[in-house]
Amino acid sequence: MVRMIERSLCVLLWLALSWAAPASGAWNVESLMDALGRTTQSEARFTETKHLAALTIPLELRGTLRFQAPDHLERLVEAPFEERFIVDGDRVTFERKVTGERHQLSLQSQPVLWAFIESIRATLRGDLATLQKFYRVELDGAQHSWTMSLLPREVEMGQFVSVIRISGSDGNLHTIDVQEANGNRSITRIEASR
Amino acid sequence: MIFRRPIVLLWCVLLALAVWIVFARTTISADLVAFLPRSATPKQQLMVDQLRDGVASRLVLFGIEGGDTPRLAAASRAFAKALQQTPHFSYVNNGEQQLGQRDRQFLFEQRYLLSHQVVPERFSVDGLRAALEAALGRLASSGGLFYQASLARDPTGEIFAVIQPLMDGSGPATREGVWFDDAGRRALLVAETHAAGFDMDAQARVQADIRAAFERVRGEDDLRLLYTGPSVFAVQSRAAIESDAWRLSMLATLFVATILLLAYRSLPLLGLGLLPVATGVLTGIAAVSLGFGDVHGITLGFGATLIGEAVDYPTYVFTQIAPGETVRDAARRVWPTLRLAVLTTVFSALAMLLSSFQGLAQLGLFSLSGVLAAGLVTRYVLPQLVSAPRRSVRALPPLHAGRIALAGWLRWTVIGALIVSAAFLATRGPQLWENDLANLNPIPQAARDLDQRMREALGAPDVRLLYAVQAPTRDEALRGAERLASRLDELEQRGLIGSYDSPAFYLPSLAAQQARQAALPDERTLRSRLAEAATGLPFQSGLFEPFISDVQQARNAPPLTPQSLAGTGLELKLKALLSESGDRWLALLPLAGVKDAQSVADASAAFTDESVFLLDLKAESNRMVRDYRNESLGLWCIGALAIAAVLWAGLRRGRAVLSVMSPVVCAVFVTAALLAAFGARLNLFHLVSLLLVLGVGMNYALFFNRNLRDDHERARNVFALLVCALTTTSAFGALAFAASPVLQSIGITVGTGAVLSLLFSALWRPAGRSG
Numbered sequence: 001m002v003r004m005i006e007r008s009l010c011v012l013l014w015l016a017l018s019w020a021a022p023a024s025g026a027w028n029v030e031s032l033m034d035a036l037g038r039t040t041q042s043e044a045r046f047t048e049t050k051h052l053a054a055l056t057i058p059l060e061l062r063g064t065l066r067f068q069a070p071d072h073l074e075r076l077v078e079a080p081f082e083e084r085f086i087v088d089g090d091r092v093t094f095e096r097k098v099t100g101e102r103h104q105l106s107l108q109s110q111p112v113l114w115a116f117i118e119s120i121r122a123t124l125r126g127d128l129a130t131l132q133k134f135y136r137v138e139l140d141g142a143q144h145s146w147t148m149s150l151l152p153r154e155v156e157m158g159q160f161v162s163v164i165r166i167s168g169s170d171g172n173l174h175t176i177d178v179q180e181a182n183g184n185r186s187i188t189r190i191e192a193s194r
Numbered sequence: 195m196i197f198r199r200p201i202v203l204l205w206c207v208l209l210a211l212a213v214w215i216v217f218a219r220t221t222i223s224a225d226l227v228a229f230l231p232r233s234a235t236p237k238q239q240l241m242v243d244q245l246r247d248g249v250a251s252r253l254v255l256f257g258i259e260g261g262d263t264p265r266l267a268a269a270s271r272a273f274a275k276a277l278q279q280t281p282h283f284s285y286v287n288n289g290e291q292q293l294g295q296r297d298r299q300f301l302f303e304q305r306y307l308l309s310h311q312v313v314p315e316r317f318s319v320d321g322l323r324a325a326l327e328a329a330l331g332r333l334a335s336s337g338g339l340f341y342q343a344s345l346a347r348d349p350t351g352e353i354f355a356v357i358q359p360l361m362d363g364s365g366p367a368t369r370e371g372v373w374f375d376d377a378g379r380r381a382l383l384v385a386e387t388h389a390a391g392f393d394m395d396a397q398a399r400v401q402a403d404i405r406a407a408f409e410r411v412r413g414e415d416d417l418r419l420l421y422t423g424p425s426v427f428a429v430q431s432r433a434a435i436e437s438d439a440w441r442l443s444m445l446a447t448l449f450v451a452t453i454l455l456l457a458y459r460s461l462p463l464l465g466l467g468l469l470p471v472a473t474g475v476l477t478g479i480a481a482v483s484l485g486f487g488d489v490h491g492i493t494l495g496f497g498a499t500l501i502g503e504a505v506d507y508p509t510y511v512f513t514q515i516a517p518g519e520t521v522r523d524a525a526r527r528v529w530p531t532l533r534l535a536v537l538t539t540v541f542s543a544l545a546m547l548l549s550s551f552q553g554l555a556q557l558g559l560f561s562l563s564g565v566l567a568a569g570l571v572t573r574y575v576l577p578q579l580v581s582a583p584r585r586s587v588r589a590l591p592p593l594h595a596g597r598i599a600l601a602g603w604l605r606w607t608v609i610g611a612l613i614v615s616a617a618f619l620a621t622r623g624p625q626l627w628e629n630d631l632a633n634l635n636p637i638p639q640a641a642r643d644l645d646q647r648m649r650e651a652l653g654a655p656d657v658r659l660l661y662a663v664q665a666p667t668r669d670e671a672l673r674g675a676e677r678l679a680s681r682l683d684e685l686e687q688r689g690l691i692g693s694y695d696s697p698a699f700y701l702p703s704l705a706a707q708q709a710r711q712a713a714l715p716d717e718r719t720l721r722s723r724l725a726e727a728a729t730g731l732p733f734q735s736g737l738f739e740p741f742i743s744d745v746q747q748a749r750n751a752p753p754l755t756p757q758s759l760a761g762t763g764l765e766l767k768l769k770a771l772l773s774e775s776g777d778r779w780l781a782l783l784p785l786a787g788v789k790d791a792q793s794v795a796d797a798s799a800a801f802t803d804e805s806v807f808l809l810d811l812k813a814e815s816n817r818m819v820r821d822y823r824n825e826s827l828g829l830w831c832i833g834a835l836a837i838a839a840v841l842w843a844g845l846r847r848g849r850a851v852l853s854v855m856s857p858v859v860c861a862v863f864v865t866a867a868l869l870a871a872f873g874a875r876l877n878l879f880h881l882v883s884l885l886l887v888l889g890v891g892m893n894y895a896l897f898f899n900r901n902l903r904d905d906h907e908r909a910r911n912v913f914a915l916l917v918c919a920l921t922t923t924s925a926f927g928a929l930a931f932a933a934s935p936v937l938q939s940i941g942i943t944v945g946t947g948a949v950l951s952l953l954f955s956a957l958w959r960p961a962g963r964s965g
Contacts, residue, residue: 052333054345057732059334083335090367098331106368184342 027143029128035143035171037126040069048188065190067124073117087117115157119150119164120176135164144169205575209473215480221394221488222436240662240809243775251391252284254404255648256383257420263378267370269417270381276407277385282400284766288383289373297763301360302344304758305352306748308702310679312710316350317720322727325350330731347740359699375651380420382652386766391425398429422645430641431934435491438932445931449924450505457588457917458512466576467508470568474504478564482556492879492936493556502925502944503539503890504568506918507532510897511572513589513914515582516906522577529573531896534844536569538837538896539889545833546885551822554829557882561889590909604957611954612860615867627823628875629816638933659791661694661783661798664805668756671772671779672703674806678783681801690794692787697772700764707753714749717742819878826881833885834859837892854899857954858891864954865947879936883943890922890944891951898955915952922948 043066050059063077077083082097087107094103107114115134122130131137134157135150147167152158158181165177176188258269274288306312315321329349332341344353367374373382389396401421408419447468455464482489510532515524525532539561546558619626661682663674675698685691698706715723720742728738759765771782788794791810798808834855841851862884869880897915902908926948929941 050334050338052342054333054342054734054737055330055732056734059330059732061334077335081331081334090369096331096335099328108368108371111371180342182342 027139027141027146029137029139029148031143032139032146032148033126033128035126036123037069038171039067039124042067042124045191046075046188047191048186050184050186052184053182067121070125070127071121073121073124087121092117111154112157112160115152115154116161119166123148123166123173141167199578201574202578205473205571209476212473212476212480215483216476220479220483222432222491222494240780251424252387252389254385254387254400254421254423254426255645255652256385256404257375257648257651258381258383258408258417259379259420260416260418263369263374265415266374266379266381266417267372269411269415270372270383272411273408273419274383276411277383277404280400280403280407282387282389282403283385284388285763286383286385288381289368290371296761300759300762300764301356302348302353304748304751304754305348305356306714306745307707307710307751307754308699309352309355309710310706311350311352311355312713314713317713317715317723319723319726322350322723326727326731326733330733346737347744349738349741356699359693359695373652380651382648384652387425389425391423391428394428394432397425401426401429420644420648422641422648427641427645432491435494435934435937438934438937439491439494442928442932442937446502446925446928449928450921453917453920453924454505454509457509457913459588462580463512466580467505467512469576469579470507470571471504473571474564474568477567478560481563482560485559486552486556490553490556492553493560502922502948503565503886503893505921505925506890506893507536507568507572508576509917509921510535510893510914511576513917514907514910516910520577520582521580525573525577530844531900532569532572534841535893535896536565537840537844538892539565541836541840542833542885542889545829545836546826546882548832549822549825549829551825551878554822554826554878554882561886565889588913589906590913608857608860608954608957611864615860615863618867619863619870622870626870626876627820628877629820630812659785659788659794659811660809661785661802662807662809663781663783664778665781666778668772668774668779669703669705671781672698672701673705675781675783676703676706678801678806681798682783682785685794685797688797690788690790690797691785694783694785695767695771696783697768697781700759700768701754701756701772704753711749711751714745716749717746720745823878823881826878830881830885834888837888841892850899853958854892854895857958858888858895858951860958861891861947861950861954862887864950865943868946869943874939877939879939880943883940884947886944887947887951890948891955894918894948894952895955895958898958919949919952 043064046063046065048061048063050061052059060080061077062079063075063083066072066074066076071087071089073087075085077085084093084095086093090107092103092105092107092110092113094105095101107117118130118134122128128137131150134154135152138149138151140147140149145167146169147165150164150166152161152163160181162179162181165179166173166175167177168174172192173190175190178186178188180186256273258266258273261269270288271290274286274290277283277286301308316325326349329345329351332338332351333345335341367376367378369378374380375382387397387400389400391397404421405419411417412419451464451468454467455461458464458467479489479494482493510528511521511525514528515521543558543561543565546554547562549555549558661678663671663678665671665674675696679694679696679698682691682694682696686693702710714720724738724742756765756768759768771784773780773782785794791813795808795810802808838851838855841854842848845851845854865887866876866880866884869876874880894915897911897918900911902911923945926941926945929937930945932938932941
C-alpha cells in the first residue's frame with residue numbers, strides 16, 4: 001500500500017515536471033532568447049540599406065558587426081567611409097575617419113540612443129527583460145524562420161522609431177529592419193556568422 | 195562711590211562703548227580669502243576676486259549615498275527639483291540635462307551668428323559642395339537617425355560647430371539618467387548659488403535650506419547627503435573657529451583663574467585681575483571692527499593670546515605687594531618695568547599693523563589696542579578699585595640670592611642652543627616655508643579630501659588655470675577672447691590643453707557677428723550656388739528651402755546682445771565668463787584637461803601681454819603667500835628693532851638691553867627650529883606667533899632684570915614670574931587643542947616660545963646677581 005502511494009507520487013511528480021517544461025518543439029520568445037543567449041561571441045559582415053525621404057536613391061553601407069557577451073558591441077563601417085561605433089557597458093565611442101570626429105558619451109544619458117542600441121545588444125544577449133523595458137516584444141513565424149517586432153514603449157523613442165523588426169533562424173540574426181517615424185527605413189542584412 | 199573718580203568713570207564709558215561695538219556692530223568672517231589683501235598687483239587682485247566670488251566659489255557639489263542605484267537616482271531627481279524650488283540657486287544639475295531645451299533652441303536658431311565656421315568660402319559653390327557631401331556622410335552614419343530632422347534647415351551642420359565647444363569635457367558616468375561616481379554608489383549633483391561664496395550669512399541660510407530639502411527628499415530612507423565647496427568650507431570653518439575661539443578662551447580663562455585664585459587667595463583680587471584682560475579683548479575687537487569693518491575668526495583666536503599676555507600685568511602688580519603696601523604703591527613701583535613690557539608688545543604689534551596683508555594688520559591692531567588698554571587699566575584703574583588686599587598674597591619664603599644662584603656657564607648652553615637651531619634652520623632652506631595657500635586653510639584634511647574626490651568625480655572645473663582678457667569695453671573684451679581662441683585651438687591640437695571655454699562661444703563680438711552676416715549670401719545667390727553644389731548628389735529637389743529661408747533670416751537679424759540670452763542657461767555661463775570690474779571689462783577663458791601647467795605657460799608666453807594673460811590661480815596664490823611672508827619677515831625685523839629702541843629708551847644701558855633681548859631672541863630661534871624639527875612648515879601664522887613670543891618673552895626678561903632691594907622682593911619677583919609662566923602655558927596649552935590648524939599652530943608656537951623665553955631668561959641672568 002505504502003509502496004503504491006510512493007510509486008503514484010513519483011508518477012505525479014514526473015507528470016508535474018513535464019508540464020512545467022516547455023513542450024519540445026514549441027517556439028516562443030523565451031526559447032528564442034534562450035537560443036540567442038547561447039552565442040557569447042559573434043562577428044559578421046553586414047550591409048545596411050537606408051531609404052531616406054530626403055534622398056532620391058538609397059544609401060548603402062558595408063562593414064562588420066561584432067558582439068562579445070554581455071555588453072560589448074562594435075559596428076565598424078568600412079565602405080563608403082570608415083566609421084567606428086563601439087558600445088562597451090555604458091560608454092559609447094563614436095569615431096569618423098573623414099571628419100576626424102571622436103565622441104564619447106554615456107549611453108544612459110541618451111535615452112533614445114540607449115533604446116536603439118539595446119534593440120540589437122539585448123537581442124544578441126538574449127535578454128528579454130531589457131528588451132521589454134524599452135519595447136513591446138512580438139514574435140511571429142517558426143524556429144527556422146522567425147520575426148521579432150519591437151514596438152517602442154517610450155514616447156520619446158516613438159518620435160524617432162515606429163518599429164524595429166528583427167528576423168532570423170534559430171539563434172542567428174538575418175535582418176534588422178528599422179522603420180522610422182518619419183517614413184524613412186533602414187534594412188541591415190547580416191551575412192552568416194564567421 | 196568709586197564711580198565718582200574720573201578715571202574709573204572714563205574707563206566705564208569706554209568699556210560700555212567697546213561692548214556696544216562688539217555685540218551690536220561686529221560681524222565675524224571666516225574664510226581665508228576674506229583675510230587676503232584687496233590691494234595687490236592687478237593679477238593678484240583678479241585672483242582674489244575669483245577666489246572670493248568667481249564661479250568656482252559659488253559651486254556646491256553634492257553626493258547622495260547609502261542606497262541602491264535606482265533609489266539614489268530617484269533621490270537625485272527629487273533633490274534636484276527641491277533645490278530648484280529654493281530661491282538660492284542659479285542652476286542645479288544632476289546630469290539629466292546637459293543643455294536645456296531652451297538652450298538648444300537658442301543655439302539652433304542663432305547658429306549662423308554663433309558658428310565660427312561661417313565664413314564666405316563656406317557659402318561658395320565649393321564650400322557648399324563639401325558641406326553637402328559631409329551631410330550625406332552624416333546621414334549615412336550611425337548617428338544619422340538624429341540628424342535627419344535638422345538636415346533640411348541645417349545642411350552645413352552649423353549646429354555641430356556651435357555645440358561642439360560647449361559639450362567638451364567628459365562629465366561623470368550616468369546611471370538611470372543621472373550622474374554617478376565610477377563605483378555607482380554615490381549620485382552626484384552640482385549647483386551654483388546666487389550668493390557670492392564669501393557672503394557668510396547668505397551661504398549659511400543656503401546650507402540650512404539644503405539640509406531641509408534633503409530631509410524632505412530622504413523621507414524614511416537611510417540616505418546620506420555629502421556636500422562640499424568653498425562656501426560650504428567657509429561656513430563650516432566659521433562655525434568651527436567660532437566654537438574653538440569661545441570654547442578655548444573659556445577653557446584658558448578657567449585654567450588661568452584657578453592658578454590666580456591659588457596665588458592671590460582672594461576672589462575680589464582674582465576678579466580685578468581679570469579686568470585688564472577683559473578690557474583688552476573687548477577693546478581689541480572693537481578697534482578691529484572699527485578699523486576693518488569685520489573681524490576675522492583667526493584674529494579672535496588671538497584673543498586667547500592676549501589672555502596670556504595681559505593677564506600677567508595685574509599678576510606682576512598683585513604678587514609684588516609688600517606687607518603694608520597698597521596696590522597703588524606696588525603699581526607705581528612696578529610700573530617702569532611694566533610700562534616697558536607693555537610698550538615692547540605695542541611696538542612689535544605696530545610692525546604688524548604696517549603689513550599690507552589684511553589679516554596681519556588686523557592682528558596687529560588687535561594686539562596693539564588690547565595690550566595698551568590692559569596695561570593702562572592695570573596701572574590706573576585697578577589701584578582705584580582696591581586699596582590693599584585683605585589677606586596678603588601668597589609668597590615664597592625669602593630667597594637669599596646665593597641660595598638660588600645658578601652657575602654662570604648656563605648662559606652658554608643658551609647660546610649653544612641658539613647656534614644649533616640657527617644651523618638647523620639654515621640647512622632646511624626653502625623646505626622651511628609653507629607656500630601653499632590651501633594648507634593655510636582652517637579646514638580639516640578629511641573635508642578637503644572629500645572635496646577633491648567629488649571634484650574629480652564630477653569633472654567640476656577646479657579653474658586653476660585660466661586666461662584673462664582685459665579691455666575697456668565689453669565688445670573689445672569679446673574680440674580679445676576671439677583672437678585668443680585661435681591660439682588656444684593651436685594648443686588644443688598640440689595636446690597641451692584638453693579644451694577651453696570662452697564667453698565668445700555664447701556671445702560673439704559685434705564685429706564677428708557682422709562678419710558672419712556678411713558671409714551669408716543673399717537668397718538668389720544662395721539658391722543658384724546650392725543648385726550647382728548639389729548637382730550629382732542624391733538630394734531631393736526643393737529639400738533645402740528651409741535652409742535658404744533660415745540663412746536669409748540670419749542675414750537680416752539684429753545682432754545678439756547679452757539680453758538675447760536672457761532666460762537661458764547660457765546667460766549664467768556668459769555672466770561667469772564676462773564681467774565688468776570698475777571701468778574694465780574682463781573675459782575669462784578657463785582651461786580644462788591641462789596636464790602640465792608649466793608647458794602651457796611657456797607656450798602662451800608668445801601671445802600674452804598686459805591685457806591678455808594666463809592666470810595660474812594656484813601659482814599666483816602661492817606667490818602671494820610668499821610675498822607676504824617675506825614682507826612679514828621684514829616687519830618682524832622692524833618689530834625687533836622697535837623693541838630694542840624702546841628698551842634702550844627705558845633702560846638706557848646697552849648691556850641691559852642685550853641681556854633682556856638675547857634670551858628671548860634665542861627662544862624664538864629655538865622655537866622655530868623645534869617646529870621645523872617636528873615637521874611643520876613655517877607659515878605666516880607661525881611668524882606672527884613668533885613675534886608674539888618676542889613680546890611675551892620680553893616681559894619675563896624684563897622682570898628678571900629688575901633691580902631688587904632685598905630677598906623678600908626677590909622672592910616675590912620669582913613668584914610673579916612663576917605664576918605668569920604657569921598662566922601663559924595653560925592659556926596656550928588650551929589653544930593647542932583647537933580643531934582649526936591655524937589656532938593650533940598659534941597655540942603650540944606661543945606656548946613653546948613662552949616657556950623657552952622664561953627658561954632662557956632664567957639661565958641667562960642667574961638670579962643670584964643683581965643688576
